[in-house]
Amino acid sequence: MSSHRYQPSSLEPKWQEYWLKNKTFRTPDPGQDDFDQSKPKYYVLDMFPYPSGAGLHVGHPEGYTATDILARYKRMKGFNVMHPMGWDAFGLPAEQYAVQTGTHPSITTRTNIDNFRRQIQSLGFSYDWDREISTTHPAYVRWTQWIFSLLYETWFDEAEGKGRPISELPVPEELKGAQRVAYINSKRLAYIDEMAVWWCSALGTVLANEEVIDGKSERGNHPCMRLPLRQWMLRITAYASRLGRDLDEVDWPEETKKQQREWIGESQGAEIDFQVDGSSDKIRVFTTRPDTLYGATFMVLAPEHGLVTKLTTPEHAEAVHDYVLKTASKSELERSANKEKTGQALGSFAINPVNGQKIPIWISDYVLATYGTGAIMSVPGHDERDGEFARQFGLPIVEVVKAPEGFEGDCFTGEGIAINSPLFDGQATPEAKKTIIAHLEKEGKGKGKTQYRLRDWIFSRQRYWGEPFPIIHRQDGTSELVADSQLPVELPDLEDFRPSGNPEPLLAKAREWVNTKDSAGKDALRETNTMPNWAGSCWYYLRFIDPRNDQQPWDREREKYWMPVDLYVGGREHAVLHLLYARFWHKVLFDRGYVSTPEPFRKLFHQGMILGMAYEDQEKKLVPSDQVSEVDGTFMAHGQPVKQVVAKMSKSLKNVVNPDDILREFGADSLRMYEMFMGPLDITKPWNTKDVGGVYRFLQRVWRLLVDEESGALKPAGLADAPELERALHRCIKKVGDDIERMAFNTAISAMMIFLNEASANNAPLLSQSQRERLVLILSPFAPHLCEELWERLGHKKTLAYHSFPSYSEDMLVDDVIEVPVQVNGKLRARLQVSPEIDKDELEKMARQAVAEWLDGKETKKVVVIPKRMVNLVV
RNA sequence: GCGGGAGUGGCGGAAUGGUAGACGCACGGGACUUAAAAUCCCGGGAUCGCAAGAUCGUGCGGGUUCGAGUCCCGCCUUCCGUACCA
Numbered sequence: 001m002s003s004h005r006y007q008p009s010s011l012e013p014k015w016q017e018y019w020l021k022n023k024t025f026r027t028p029d030p031g032q033d034d035f036d037q038s039k040p041k042y043y044v045l046d047m048f049p050y051p052s053g054a055g056l057h058v059g060h061p062e063g064y065t066a067t068d069i070l071a072r073y074k075r076m077k078g079f080n081v082m083h084p085m086g087w088d089a090f091g092l093p094a095e096q097y098a099v100q101t102g103t104h105p106s107i108t109t110r111t112n113i114d115n116f117r118r119q120i121q122s123l124g125f126s127y128d129w130d131r132e133i134s135t136t137h138p139a140y141v142r143w144t145q146w147i148f149s150l151l152y153e154t155w156f157d158e159a160e161g162k163g164r165p166i167s168e169l170p171v172p173e174e175l176k177g178a179q180r181v182a183y184i185n186s187k188r189l190a191y192i193d194e195m196a197v198w199w200c201s202a203l204g205t206v207l208a209n210e211e212v213i214d215g216k217s218e219r220g221n222h223p224c225m226r227l228p229l230r231q232w233m234l235r236i237t238a239y240a241s242r243l244g245r246d247l248d249e250v251d252w253p254e255e256t257k258k259q260q261r262e263w264i265g266e267s268q269g270a271e272i273d274f275q276v277d278g279s280s281d282k283i284r285v286f287t288t289r290p291d292t293l294y295g296a297t298f299m300v301l302a303p304e305h306g307l308v309t310k311l312t313t314p315e316h317a318e319a320v321h322d323y324v325l326k327t328a329s330k331s332e333l334e335r336s337a338n339k340e341k342t343g344q345a346l347g348s349f350a351i352n353p354v355n356g357q358k359i360p361i362w363i364s365d366y367v368l369a370t371y372g373t374g375a376i377m378s379v380p381g382h383d384e385r386d387g388e389f390a391r392q393f394g395l396p397i398v399e400v401v402k403a404p405e406g407f408e409g410d411c412f413t414g415e416g417i418a419i420n421s422p423l424f425d426g427q428a429t430p431e432a433k434k435t436i437i438a439h440l441e442k443e444g445k446g447k448g449k450t451q452y453r454l455r456d457w458i459f460s461r462q463r464y465w466g467e468p469f470p471i472i473h474r475q476d477g478t479s480e481l482v483a484d485s486q487l488p489v490e491l492p493d494l495e496d497f498r499p500s501g502n503p504e505p506l507l508a509k510a511r512e513w514v515n516t517k518d519s520a521g522k523d524a525l526r527e528t529n530t531m532p533n534w535a536g537s538c539w540y541y542l543r544f545i546d547p548r549n550d551q552q553p554w555d556r557e558r559e560k561y562w563m564p565v566d567l568y569v570g571g572r573e574h575a576v577l578h579l580l581y582a583r584f585w586h587k588v589l590f591d592r593g594y595v596s597t598p599e600p601f602r603k604l605f606h607q608g609m610i611l612g613m614a615y616e617d618q619e620k621k622l623v624p625s626d627q628v629s630e631v632d633g634t635f636m637a638h639g640q641p642v643k644q645v646v647a648k649m650s651k652s653l654k655n656v657v658n659p660d661d662i663l664r665e666f667g668a669d670s671l672r673m674y675e676m677f678m679g680p681l682d683i684t685k686p687w688n689t690k691d692v693g694g695v696y697r698f699l700q701r702v703w704r705l706l707v708d709e710e711s712g713a714l715k716p717a718g719l720a721d722a723p724e725l726e727r728a729l730h731r732c733i734k735k736v737g738d739d740i741e742r743m744a745f746n747t748a749i750s751a752m753m754i755f756l757n758e759a760s761a762n763n764a765p766l767l768s769q770s771q772r773e774r775l776v777l778i779l780s781p782f783a784p785h786l787c788e789e790l791w792e793r794l795g796h797k798k799t800l801a802y803h804s805f806p807s808y809s810e811d812m813l814v815d816d817v818i819e820v821p822v823q824v825n826g827k828l829r830a831r832l833q834v835s836p837e838i839d840k841d842e843l844e845k846m847a848r849q850a851v852a853e854w855l856d857g858k859e860t861k862k863v864v865v866i867p868k869r870m871v872n873l874v875v
Numbered sequence: 876g877c878g879g880g881a882g883u884g885g886c887g888g889a890a891u892g893g894u895a896g897a898c899g900c901a902c903g904g905g906a907c908u909u910a911a912a913a914u915c916c917c918g919g920g921a922u923c924g925c926a927a928g929a930u931c932g933u934g935c936g937g938g939u940u941c942g943a944g945u946c947c948c949g950c951c952u953u954c955c956g957u958a959c960c961a
Contacts, residue, residue: 005913215893255956265960282895287961329908341959360902371960385946385959390898453960521892564907609955668877677899679888684954691887694899697914704914750898757898762916821894828894864941870893874941 004712006126006703007669008770012785024799025126026669027082030561035080042079043562044071045541045601047570048086050533051112052093056119057649058657058675058687062122062568063607065672066681067744068125070567073740073779075126076805082562083126084544086133091533092203092219095465098497105465105497109136109745112683119659122666124784125260126801131535131547135463135536139541142488143553144535145470147585150480152471155187156586163189163238163591170671174209181478184795189235189588190459192479196304196369197231197458200224204499204506206231207459209530211577226328229503232460232469236584240264240452242598243583251603253682256575263576265453270437272377272446274299274524275424277358281307282465285450286372289382290440291432293354295400296377299361300343300389302369303327303387305351311361313347320344320363327365341366341389352377353445354423354436364389380411387411401429427677441495455872457581459532462505464497474518478518537578538585541565541600553594559595568601571609579604605743608683612655614647622647624654646686657687669783670696676782684830699786700754702779705760706772708791714793718766728758729771736778737805769794774806822847823872824854840865849873 016141019025044067049060071083071778087109094105094112113134120127124194133140154163165187175183175616185191199205202222203738206229211218236243244264247257256595269288276283283299301308303324312320323344350361366385372404380397382388386409390397401422403412415429418798424435428490439597440446460469470482482489492513497506507528508514518524539553545562546554579601586600615623615635622645623637635642649656662671679685694738708715732755755775759767767775773794780800791800814836820843834843844865855875861873 039930091879196936258879259956262957267960269961285961288961289961366959368960376961383961390957392893451960575956677887685887688887688900691900700914746887750889753898819894823893823942831894857886862941864893866893870942872893872941 004707004709006700006786006852008669008699008785012122012124012668012787014123015785017787018788018799019124019126019801020121020129022799023130024801025083025128026130027080027128029558031555031556031557039080041082041562041566042071043082043565044074044514044567045083045544045569045661046085047568047574048088048090048537048540049116050088050093050183051116053097053112054106055115056659058121058659058662059571059610061123061659061671062610062675062681064120064123064125064570065675066605066607066743067567067569068672069676069740069745069781070743071126072784072801073737073805075802076777076781078804082544083121083128084131084133084547085125085127085129086131086540086544087116087135088533088537088540089113089134089136090466090531090536090755092463093464094699095497098465099499102495104493105278105719106136109134115712121203121662123659123672126411126784131544133540133543133547134780135533135540138488138490139548140536140549141467141490142607143543144467144539144551145482145487145489146484147539147589148531148535149468149470149487150592150594151190151585152188152481154189154592156189156235156285157237160556161242163588165592173476178478183480189238191233191235192230193233193456194228194230195233195458196226196228198224199227199503201501203463205463206458206500206503208458208534208577211532227503229381231458233458234459234584236457236581237452239267239584239587240454242449242453242587243580244798246587246599250599250601252601254605256572256604259575260271260580263454263514263580264467267451267453269449269451270433270440270446271373271449272353272440274350274353274377276311277351279311281310283307283361283375284373285375285377286449287377287379288451289379289429289433290436290446291418291421291424291427291429292379292382292400293352293377293378293436295398296352296359297357297380297390297396297398298359298376298378299350300376300386301346301361301363302367303365303376304369305363305365305374308346308363311346311348314348316345317668320346323363341392343389343393345393352361353440353443355448360395362389362393370455371453382411382413382414384411436527447465457584459535460505460529461532462499462503463530464491464494464506466533467535468507468530472516472518473525473527475522475524479527480519484750491530504513514755534578534581538582539589541568541582542589542595542626556594556596559594563595564597564600564602567603567605569605569607572606575606579869582762605682606715607681607686608679610647610649611651611684611686612649612657612676613686613688614645614653614655615642616645617642624652626654649687662684662689662692666692666696666698667785669699669786671784672701673749677749679746681743681745695749698749698756699783701756701760702775702783703786703790705756705767706776707793717769717772719768721768721771722765725765725767725771727812727815728755729774730808731755733778733806733808734813737808740781749782752782767803776800776874777803777806818868820847820868821870822851823870824851825874826872827855838867840867842866843871847873 001529046064048068071081075081082607089109091757094108097108098105108870153166155162155166155169160855169184169187170178171183197206198209200217203217207217212224217224228321240770244261244266248259267288269286270290271284273282273284319786343362349358350578352359378386380386381399382401398420400418401416402419403411418424418427419430424432427435437448468491470487470489471479472482492510494510505528514526516524516526516529542554546560549555582600586595588597590598615637617623617640621643628635628637629647635695645731647653659671670692674692677695708716732751736748758764776787776790777800788800817833818836820832820834822832832846832850844863858875860873860875864872
């Protein structure tokens with residue numbers, strides 16, 4: 001056995017230590033001595049991880065390797081590269097672990113971070129570790145609270161369409177004292193409101209709308225219910241329009257932009273007031289089809305609507321009460337699963353503002369309390385749901401839009417010509433909308449309105465392991481911010497983290513902490529809610545720019561230089577949550593002059609999910625991998641054959657791949673290479689450990705090409721660049737560079753394998769010193785440990801990380817002889833070896849000769865000759 | 876229901892409208908070895924044929940084109956997202 005084989009286990013730690021010790025990847029900032037202003041900047045960011053107890057899984061290194069290749073490549077291309085890593089470490093798992101074991105979340109968090117850092121460093125990523133941050137660190141929490149304070153001190157000026165300091169808010173003069181305070185509070189971007197929110201008793205907290213799916217918590221899948229509670233809210237709706245519009249300006253996947261647009265859910269329409277018959281009450285509705293107002297034959301309120309009790313007549317009271325109770329007890333899932341319409345008449349009537357008709361008022365759970373005004377005008381002739389409801393309960397249907405010829409179906413929901421609408425009969429839908437809106441505005445009965453699906457962000461949680469609010473409640477019922485100089489408000493120590501089962505925040509138990517003084521020195525109480533764990537990730541990309549600044553969240557000059565993030569890589573699961581919240585905070589910071597760009601992330605890329613192998617028995621049930629064995633090429637479990645399929649990695653299927661194991665067997669460079677070689681970065685793909693051997697062998701062959709395995713000495717180099725290899729190398733350099741730029745890492749690796757195959761073929765000439773060096777350089781972003789080692793052995797004293805990426809010349813890309821296919825009637829019949837400079841007529845002549853037997857005696861109708869590509873003869 | 880991807884060998888995948896299956900895995904054969912591992916070489920889309928070769932072939936059916944995996948129309952399957960948003 002040769003003693004100088006490629007040994008990642010000894011070579012990789014050596015270089016990881018070297019990089020850390022020499023701070024190879026420290027990034028100088030503007031204003032520092034070693035900062036080079038002449039270079040362009042490149043900020044490449046990973047979505048930072050939540051450091052879970054389970055450690056890294058193979059999905060993490062996928063995105064991290066991609067960004068690392070880009071970071072290393074851009075450094076070699078002469079960019080100042082910002083490439084940081086940190087920890088999104090607040091959140092429920094650490095707290096749930098504390099409930100089970102009594103270990104304080106801060107201890108769990110520290111252990112997990114240490115483990116994550118160790119694992120990430122063992123993969124050789126070129127992060128600037130001097131910029132490491134954790135959202136849980138007091139020096140970070142301080143500025144998260146500072147941004148909250150900024151939100152609290154900002155109001156949204158509709159006229160200017162931007163956030164402004166609360167001190168500039170025009171307050172009506174007649175408002176004094178408590179009224180004045182209440183008015184100001186009602187305009188803040190951070191405000192307290194009582195509203196129906198999702199409460200999850202298993203998690204012991206309320207959740208944001210975005211965190212609840214089908215009535216179950218996104219995390220843990222626990223049932224949630226709606227309760228009216230007093231909560232901190234962030235006025236993200238004020239930015240709805242800009243959050244939608246500015247998506248046009250960023251280079252993001254269309255799917256993601258679309259998801260955000262749909263989440264924001266902008267729709268144009270009108271608000272219309274319906275007078276209640278015999279009462280001064282009005283019911284306000286939102287509709288996107290005000291042109292169908294003549295067809296509104298009844299109204300439907302959400303069961304939770306505030307006027308329900310008041311508008312119920314005594315003879316309907318019992319039935320209405322029953323219906324409201326029934327709705328409240330139904331889970332969201334039951335509500336949406338059952339598409340059959342249910343409802344209950346209230347017994348009272350409203351007046352259709354355009355024709356004075358008396359129309360009945362109903363309640364039904366198909367009208368959502370949380371959208372629009374929680375009430376609708378029902379137009380059963382032109383809305384599917386209203387139509388179903390009307391047929392169910394025998395309510396009148398009036399046609400007010402002419403359906404096109406040949407339209408079949410009960411309900412025409414498209415645009416058409418207005419009929420049975422005296423004010424605008426004959427008008428097309430868009431025109432009719434304008435007419436009716438103008439009419440309603442003149443009468444004071446309605447107005448044009450843009451409605452958003454987006455709700456304000458419920459920002460408080462009742463948990464422990466999150467940022468406390470920098471808020472103090474005074475005795476008189478008013479509140480004040482904790483002074484910036486007093487930040488951060490740190491979490492009190494707590495021993496018992498069990499949820500109380502009621503919506504009382506956990507921090508309320510910390511009596512000594514809660515009791516405090518206000519700025520006037522009077523007894524006061526701290527806010528006991530904590531922030532959701534999105535808070536820390538809303539601005540971490542800004543803190544990376546200036547992570548140790550204790551005077552301000554970041555230096556403005558540095559921010560101007562580094563922002564925006566040039567490339568942001570992370571999973572699709574954050575398409576609406578994190579990415580929308582972060583954009584919102586960024587826009588507020590922009591309006592208030594703290595950042596220089598309206599959008600934080602210029603280009604966004606989602607890596608695909610990595611799935612595991614799984615086995616399916618004949619009943620199509622998945623069998624855990626440890627019960628499966630391979631016998632003569634077929635997979636067997638419990639004596640039955642099973643089929644190999646792909647499925648999500650999960651503990652229960654026993655198919656989770658641990659990067660540590662792969663690393664031990666093949667090394668970090670192979671793991672990196674394999675993750676990139678699996679396929680395109682953005683697609684879902686199955687992990688197959690056997691395939692890692694392929695890239696491992698490739699790296700071994702690179703090693704053997706340069707190093708004598710017997711002696712460990714560098715093999716002799718060729719004296720000059722062998723021309724055929726030189727051409728192949730130029731082609732490879734071009735392909736690798738182009739493919740890195742377009743993030744097609746799999747084909748870049750394939751190109752290097754092709755070059756290696758040529759360079760190590762039996763009759764291949766020796767690589768020259770220059771050729772070896774260039775090979776090492778282009779491979780180095782992918783397999784940095786191996787390449788640093790080879791670089792050193794090639795005689796270099798300094799890291800290759802800042803050496804310029806090899807260049808290629810165009811005329812080296814062309815071969816002396818190329819193969820040109822000849823087709824007859826589109827079918828391949830011959831191949832010609834010709835010079836690329838051959839002229840068209842000559843090529844045609846050669847082609848005719850080559851396929852003479854196919855042309856025999858036939859007349860050529862058409863000849864297509866594409867120089868350097870192909871010849872097609874049509875007979 | 877709606878929206879968005881994707882369907883190419885045994886598997887992962889590659890192909891600016893121009894030689895389909897690069898590269899890798901697995902598999903088969905061979906070399907080296909006492910043997911194995913490791914390494915190296917050769918071969919693999921299907922069908923027919925001893926072979927040269929021929930025919931078919933990128934989910935299915937049409938179309939555009941000298942030429943379609945790629946573009947257009949209509950389906951099927953599958954994955955992901957979303958769910959009464961007025």
